[in-house]
Amino acid sequence: MISSTRSAPPSINVRMIDDQHAVLIEKIERLEQAMAVGDDAAALSQLIRDLDDYARYHLPMEERIMKSCAYPLRDMHALEHEKCLRRLLEVERMVTEGHPAAAVEMLSRLRAWLDSHLLEWDAKLGKFLNSRGVA
Ligand SMILES: [Fe+2]
Ligand SMILES: [Fe+2]
Numbered sequence: 001m002i003s004s005t006r007s008a009p010p011s012i013n014v015r016m017i018d019d020q021h022a023v024l025i026e027k028i029e030r031l032e033q034a035m036a037v038g039d040d041a042a043a044l045s046q047l048i049r050d051l052d053d054y055a056r057y058h059l060p061m062e063e064r065i066m067k068s069c070a071y072p073l074r075d076m077h078a079l080e081h082e083k084c085l086r087r088l089l090e091v092e093r094m095v096t097e098g099h100p101a102a103a104v105e106m107l108s109r110l111r112a113w114l115d116s117h118l119l120e121w122d123a124k125l126g127k128f129l130n131s132r133g134v135a
Contacts, residue, residue, distance in 0.1 A: 012126025020058045027051040035104050044095045077121050
């Protein structure tokens with residue numbers, strides 16, 4: 001039996017971004033569960049593509065918001081986003097090369113990246129947007 005999903009992501013008090021974070025976490029958890037039950041590489045690759053598509057939608061969206069409001073930390077924040085896409089590529093490589101244990105390890109690193117990114121970088125951005133009247 002697979003353990004239940006973790007709690008909802010921390011809110012950064014900006015509705016649209018919070019909603020996207022919930023989708024991102026859901027897609028990561030779907031992949032975690034598929035790996036845990038030993039789904040085959042084709043099925044995992046499909047879930048990875050789906051997660052990658054969503055990350056490539058969410059991260060640039062945040063970057064556009066940061067640019068449009070001249071957020072002072074936007075370059076550093078965008079560099080952090082690149083780490084997410086790199087980690088996801090590593091997960092994909094481990095799956096396609098047939099290293100399931102390493103893929104699980106890479107995915108847990110990606111999950112750790114996301115958890116800390118939300119608490120640190122996105123929370124900071126949320127505070128800034130709130131101060132500009134965006135919620
Ligand atoms: Fe985000
Ligand atoms: Fe972010």
